[in-house]
Structure formats: C-alpha cells, structure tokens
Amino acid sequence: MKFSISRSQFIKTLNDVQRAIASKATIPILTGLKIAVSETGVTLTGSDADISIEATITQSDEKAQLLIEEPGNIVLPARFFGEIVKRLPEDQMTLTVGEGFQTTITSGTSSFNLNGLDANGYPHLPEIDAENKLTLPADILKQIISQTVIAVSNQESRPILTGVHILVKDNQLLAVATDSHRLSQRKLEINNGQGLEYDVIIPGKSLTELSKIITDDLEEVDLRITENQVLFTAGPIKFYSRLLEGNYPDTDRLIPHDATTTIEFNTQKLLASVERASLLSHASQNNVVRLVLDPEAKEGTIYSNSPELGNVQESLAFENLTGEKLDISFNPDYMKDALRSFGPTDIKVAFTSALRPFTLVPSEDEENFIQLITPVRTF
Amino acid sequence: MKFSISRSQFIKTLNDVQRAIASKATIPILTGLKIAVSETGVTLTGSDADISIEATITQSDEKAQLLIEEPGNIVLPARFFGEIVKRLPEDQMTLTVGEGFQTTITSGTSSFNLNGLDANGYPHLPEIDAENKLTLPADILKQIISQTVIAVSNQESRPILTGVHILVKDNQLLAVATDSHRLSQRKLEINNGQGLEYDVIIPGKSLTELSKIITDDLEEVDLRITENQVLFTAGPIKFYSRLLEGNYPDTDRLIPHDATTTIEFNTQKLLASVERASLLSHASQNNVVRLVLDPEAKEGTIYSNSPELGNVQESLAFENLTGEKLDISFNPDYMKDALRSFGPTDIKVAFTSALRPFTLVPSEDEENFIQLITPVRTF
Numbered sequence: 154m155k156f157s158i159s160r161s162q163f164i165k166t167l168n169d170v171q172r173a174i175a176s177k178a179t180i181p182i183l184t185g186l187k188i189a190v191s192e193t194g195v196t197l198t199g200s201d202a203d204i205s206i207e208a209t210i211t212q213s214d215e216k217a218q219l220l221i222e223e224p225g226n227i228v229l230p231a232r233f234f235g236e237i238v239k240r241l242p243e244d245q246m247t248l249t250v251g252e253g254f255q256t257t258i259t260s261g262t263s264s265f266n267l268n269g270l271d272a273n274g275y276p277h278l279p280e281i282d283a284e285n286k287l288t289l290p291a292d293i294l295k296q297i298i299s300q301t302v303i304a305v306s307n308q309e310s311r312p313i314l315t316g317v318h319i320l321v322k323d324n325q326l327l328a329v330a331t332d333s334h335r336l337s338q339r340k341l342e343i344n345n346g347q348g349l350e351y352d353v354i355i356p357g358k359s360l361t362e363l364s365k366i367i368t369d370d371l372e373e374v375d376l377r378i379t380e381n382q383v384l385f386t387a388g389p390i391k392f393y394s395r396l397l398e399g400n401y402p403d404t405d406r407l408i409p410h411d412a413t414t415t416i417e418f419n420t421q422k423l424l425a426s427v428e429r430a431s432l433l434s435h436a437s438q439n440n441v442v443r444l445v446l447d448p449e450a451k452e453g454t455i456y457s458n459s460p461e462l463g464n465v466q467e468s469l470a471f472e473n474l475t476g477e478k479l480d481i482s483f484n485p486d487y488m489k490d491a492l493r494s495f496g497p498t499d500i501k502v503a504f505t506s507a508l509r510p511f512t513l514v515p516s517e518d519e520e521n522f523i524q525l526i527t528p529v530r531t532f
Numbered sequence: 533m534k535f536s537i538s539r540s541q542f543i544k545t546l547n548d549v550q551r552a553i554a555s556k557a558t559i560p561i562l563t564g565l566k567i568a569v570s571e572t573g574v575t576l577t578g579s580d581a582d583i584s585i586e587a588t589i590t591q592s593d594e595k596a597q598l599l600i601e602e603p604g605n606i607v608l609p610a611r612f613f614g615e616i617v618k619r620l621p622e623d624q625m626t627l628t629v630g631e632g633f634q635t636t637i638t639s640g641t642s643s644f645n646l647n648g649l650d651a652n653g654y655p656h657l658p659e660i661d662a663e664n665k666l667t668l669p670a671d672i673l674k675q676i677i678s679q680t681v682i683a684v685s686n687q688e689s690r691p692i693l694t695g696v697h698i699l700v701k702d703n704q705l706l707a708v709a710t711d712s713h714r715l716s717q718r719k720l721e722i723n724n725g726q727g728l729e730y731d732v733i734i735p736g737k738s739l740t741e742l743s744k745i746i747t748d749d750l751e752e753v754d755l756r757i758t759e760n761q762v763l764f765t766a767g768p769i770k771f772y773s774r775l776l777e778g779n780y781p782d783t784d785r786l787i788p789h790d791a792t793t794t795i796e797f798n799t800q801k802l803l804a805s806v807e808r809a810s811l812l813s814h815a816s817q818n819n820v821v822r823l824v825l826d827p828e829a830k831e832g833t834i835y836s837n838s839p840e841l842g843n844v845q846e847s848l849a850f851e852n853l854t855g856e857k858l859d860i861s862f863n864p865d866y867m868k869d870a871l872r873s874f875g876p877t878d879i880k881v882a883f884t885s886a887l888r889p890f891t892l893v894p895s896e897d898e899e900n901f902i903q904l905i906t907p908v909r910t911f
Binding site: 230233236237240241242256262263264265266267268425426428429432433436461462463464465466467468469470 | 609612615616619620621634635641642643644645646647804805807808811812815840841842843844845846847848849
C-alpha cells in the first residue's frame, strides 16, 4: 500500500473520523484508525462500537492531490498518527506500508516509522441496505439536535432516556427528549417522506457527535434506518450509530394544554437574570431559584439565597403577564439550557400551578418547539 | 461605607488583584478581597501570604465614575464577589456596607446581599520604606521573566531553585534560574542604578503572576527591595512578594566558555523538528531525542524512538556547522522551552562533548542571553 496526499485535506477528513475513536477501548484495535486505499480513493474509518464514522477522499478531489501507487489496508494508532500528521513539515505527505505492517510516513526531510496492525482484524461496519431515505436540511437537523439533546438524561439508570425519540409519520418528524425533570420537543414538516414511518431512539451522545461533523457548507443530510442502526450520510461522511432498544415513555400526556398564568420574556434578558440568581443557588445545597409573578401589581421577581454567602433579588423585565398570582421554584440550570436553546427571541411561558410542569414556547412559533420544566417543591 | 463605580473599570482592577487570591487558603480571610474606601479612592487588596497585590482606583480617574458617599473597609468572598460583579446588568454598580458587615451590591433592578467580614481581621501588608528604587522598562522586565522562569525548578526538594536569582551590581542586572538540568541567564545594562546593589532570590511563581499584570500600555515598573520582601510598582498596582531565604548556588562556573562543535539554527525550524521528534520520545519511558552532527558530511539529523510505537528521523536545516562530529541525547522538552524563549531568531548552539552541558545564544547578541541544557547519558 502506498499513496501520497495533501496533508491539509487529509487532516480535515482525519479530524471528522477521529470523533468516533476513543483513546481507550475494550477492543484494542478500535483505538486505531483504519486506512483503506482502493484504485480510486482513500477511506478512513473510526469506531467506538457505538458510533462509526467513515469518510472517503477520492482522486477526483483536486485539492487532495491524491496519488495512489498501490492499494491496500492498514490500521494505525489513531491519536498518535493524528499528532504526527498535524506536525509534518511539508504540505504533501507519503504513506507506505511495508513488511509486517511497518508503515512509513514521510514529508520533507522527516520520516516516521510506525508499527501498524492488520486491517483484517478491524470490525466490519454495519451493513445498511435500506433503500428508503429521509433527506433533511443540514442546518435544521443541527438545530433539532441542539434543541433536544439538552434534555437527554446522562444517568444510565434508565438507559432509554439517554436517547432522543424520533418519530416519523404522516410527513411529520417529531424529536423528543426528557430526563424526567424536563422535556424538549421539536416538530418538523417533511415533504420527502414518501410514506416513511420510523419510531426509533438515537443515543444523545451519537447526535452530539453527528452535530459536530455537520458543517455550515453542508446542505443536506440523508437518514437511513434499519432495525438497530441509523446511518447519516453528510457529504463524503458516513456516520453510523446504534439505536437504543426498548419503548420510549409516552411523553405526549406530560405536556399541559391549559395555563393559569402566562408571561412573555426576551430570552437573553431572562437568561442574564437567571444566571445571576444561579450564582447564589449554586453555592447552596438545593440548587433552586424562586420566581414570583404578580399580574395585579405587574411585577415579576426572581430570588435565590445561600445561607452561607447571602441572597439576591431582581425585578424582571417582561411583557403580557396575565392570570393568577404565582410563587414557583425551579432548578436554574434547566432554565438556562432551555433559554439558550431558543436563541435570541421572545418566548411565552405558561404555568398551571407551583407544583405542575411549566412550558416555554417561542412567541412566534408556538406549535413546533416546546420546552417543559418540572418545578421543585420547597415547602 | 458606600460608593458607586463604573463596573467595567472596577472589573479590570479586580482581575489584577484576584491573581493573588487563592480559592483555598490556610488563613480563611485570605480567600477574601479587601475593599478599603477612603475620601479619595477605593483600594482593593488580595493576598495568598506569598504574594500580595494592592490596586487603587482614584476619584480623579474619570472613566471609573467613582462616587464615594462614605469611607470604610470590608472583606468579601473574592471569587464569588467577582462572579457577581461580572454578571450585574448595568454598567454602574453601588456597594453599601450595613449592620454586621452585611454588604449590598445593586445594579439596575438587581440587588445582592453578601455576608462580609471585618476588615480588621485582614493581615497587614509588608511595609517597604526603601527609598532606593530601580526603574525597569516594563516590556524588558516581562521578557526577562519569561526567559528565566522556564528554568526554575518546580520541585520543593531544593526550595532555593524555585526562585530566580537577581543580582544588581555595577549598573548591571543579572537574572539566573536553574533546576540543575538546565539554566537560563539574562543580563541587562541599567543606567539608573545609582550604585544600588541587590542579591536576592524571587520565587518563580511570584514573577509569573507579576508578568500577567504587566500589560502592554505600561511603560515602567519600579522595584524596591527590603530584607525579605520585594515590591514592584506597576502603574496603579503594587505587587509584593516574599523573597526566598538562603544562598543561590554559584552558576557562573557552570557555563562553558569553549566549544568543540558549533552550529546555527533558525529557532522556529529547529523547534518544529524537536516537536516532531518529541512525539515519539513522549511515548517512550526515557523522554530523550538524539542529535547527530557531522561537520564533514555537512549533516545534522535528529532521531527518536518508542519501542511500542515506532521511530522517527529527520535531516535538520542549519548553517555554519563546524568542529568535531557529535552524537548527543537530551530531553526535548528542555530544548522546546529554551527555543521558545528566544522568539523567532537565529541561534548559535555550542557543544563540548556528548556528556557536557551545551549552550544556546542568540546569533545577534551572544553576550546578554544564554540557555544551557545538560544532555542525557544513554549508554
């Protein structure tokens, strides 16, 4: 096996594939990067058994200046190989595999010899032959991920809640996540569903990694689903993830549809106030801030205290406060995550009582995005 | 005590003073920030017993918009107070101390109450009444610090080597540091010494912190020394450090004055080569790279290897290689620190034998800056 390539292009692809490679792995070969050279291109593969990423640089990509002298396969220690490639002196580099998987990497006057591994020992990627695919705009998919993964549980006690529930039906995609303290739900109309129906749970960690390879220059991402795997195709990158097995709880019934108190905020202003209040709640044992809304007096106030350090109170800026007087306490970190997910916009917050979950929706689009936060009982 | 002030100016000063404040301290009050308000200004003090920093904002500083209503003193939890001040909603903030050291910080509609401490419990800063002072250009002092602290020992087994030895005599300042594996020495002519003579050892950590408060807009720093303290005055900031007690070893005799092999490098190119070689040395147990210089063949080559991962060799770019053939091994991290301290310039490296320390000096200024590295015996 022998090829030479432009280092800058190679590094770009290498960075994408390395996202899937852990520095420690139960199967030792998975700390390696698989390089497969065919007559027409170089394919890099990385995997941590949950996620696998495969990307191909083809000879037709002029920027890559790829010159293939001899096809073949090798597995190299990923982290270490990556560090070497990033530090080589010239833009062009040549990789040659010799006897006993000894691999030579040369660039300018620098020459590295690395002990490689037999690529035949590398696990096979899942085969996904699904003909049906769903095509999503790349920026929308990235937004859906960032809006839902915040509510994914990071506790392994209920593994099913560490994923995002994806439902596709009747030309609509529904993405929901909840850690049982909060919930985030996003809807999207799709016009290329062709009668597709999916009901799957994708690990939150997989989606977070996927999100990092969805760059701004990408227009679309294809989605293919089989029984226990999902494949996202993003330009030259194939991103595989296992699916979570089990039944996701019925989240529909958790979302309240009526309200006794409603109020509108600018997310950025409310976020700054909650961040200030959380300085004190973080210093106390029960990380809680208190919100008092008084529609008659037209006042909204946030409070927090730490017995050791002191306390804070702040009058909030708001619009359209209506309904009953309310005195409610909640975890400010859930509120911060939720507010950040809306971006700089106005939101409507609806409460039913001090002990029932409250909802946040964008004032301009109440239908397609909803965040729900369960309050904390303090009495 | 009561004053109001522009938050942006206050934060700038607070950031400087906070450098001296540790989040944990043997004397609990030292986790606090002392605020002293006089008729004319606000003085902030932070200390970790080794270093103390004091900075004053005066009413004459228009940007500070300082309005003093009532003088007084208070100590507030430093880290926490800093976080609050940085997140307040408006630029102006007001600080009021009431009964029982209860302190109220208000800005816009936000109001924090903090439990303060009696400032009478705060340690007194060292009194330095030395009339004699040495004035150094701020940028040069910063350069001297960065060039010498790299060679300071971080091992407490020989505490004296954790400092930089400063010798002032005959209108010359000499700064030396060594951890016994390497040495860095910088000389500076001074024209305002007025016959001053100092022989002191300043902790390397103190100098590193001092360096951070020497900003680009500063022209000069004054240096005052007493028996066991040094005071640097940098604009509105007073920076105190204790001195290390004991006798610094005689480093003069360590520096060789003759050479059997000499060579010139561009620091940036050599640094890149050493960084590449160190990728492999870092992965092996004895962190060593090997340098072979052959004046007859006009070749210079760097090698490193890790039994587990592989090996590297690279022909070096150099000028003016003269003298005897040499085969020497050294710790690449010492070499990297040394090369970075020269900045992008050409250097002359002089060797006497494979087991004797070698020296690095700038090609353009061989007299005033020298780095010395002890090789590693590998046979």
